[in-house]
Amino acid sequence: MTNKRFCHREPDFPNEAYLALLFMSATDDDELRFLYPMMPLYPSLAMLRTKIKHFKNRLGKRGKLTVYGVIAVKIILSKKYPLRKEHWANPQGELFEKDYRMTKFREMMADMPQLYSVIVLPSHYDTKTKKWNYINWIPILLTTSDEKIDNLIKASDQSVDESANNMGIYSIEFTKGFDLDTGKLVEPKSDNIKIEADC
Numbered sequence: 001m002t003n004k005r006f007c008h009r010e011p012d013f014p015n016e017a018y019l020a021l022l023f024m025s026a027t028d029d030d031e032l033r034f035l036y037p038m039m040p041l042y043p044s045l046a047m048l049r050t051k052i053k054h055f056k057n058r059l060g061k062r063g064k065l066t067v068y069g070v071i072a073v074k075i076i077l078s079k080k081y082p083l084r085k086e087h088w089a090n091p092q093g094e095l096f097e098k099d100y101r102m103t104k105f106r107e108m109m110a111d112m113p114q115l116y117s118v119i120v121l122p123s124h125y126d127t128k129t130k131k132w133n134y135i136n137w138i139p140i141l142l143t144t145s146d147e148k149i150d151n152l153i154k155a156s157d158q159s160v161d162e163s164a165n166n167m168g169i170y171s172i173e174f175t176k177g178f179d180l181d182t183g184k185l186v187e188p189k190s191d192n193i194k195i196e197a198d199c
Helices: 045-062 100-110 146-154
Strands: 016-026 029-037 065-082 116-126 131-141 166-179 184-186
Touching: 016 045, 016 166, 029 100, 045 065, 045 166, 065 116, 100 131, 131 146, 131 166
Parallel strands: none
Antiparallel strands: 016 029, 016 065, 065 166, 116 131, 116 166, 166 184
């Protein structure tokens, strides 16, 4: 039996990236609308556009859900936060509810996004290609304490590569509407932004 080596690799977090938040609805129920935060990080708006268009096309073939709007969020690496072996121990057994992540993104968009940071996790390290895979996890208030961040990590069952010695905390540069057809950012009209519940 081999012992796991915790926290011995340094992830090469991108200095900046983009997130996508999708406005979605059920094709057979106009009342069911919700905000869905995609997990990947995108290196450019062009890549975000390509991936979301593919995602939208796949949904269209299934016919149950549709994407009717996109928000692009540009994030900038603010600091790295140390991961420790004890983050993978959860003696209380208390985990987030399944909609916790979506709820936090809704709260961020209903508030002032610039008051939040986004935690980016190193979810997997490919030992063959020597490349990391990153996911955007949850937004947290800028004033969130280290103790609260530690508790969030311990209460999550989100996949994190146990060899990573840090996660990334990113500030939000902007949140803007994104036109999939033109690939252009759209300045939001504050009176038109409405974040619907996903229930």
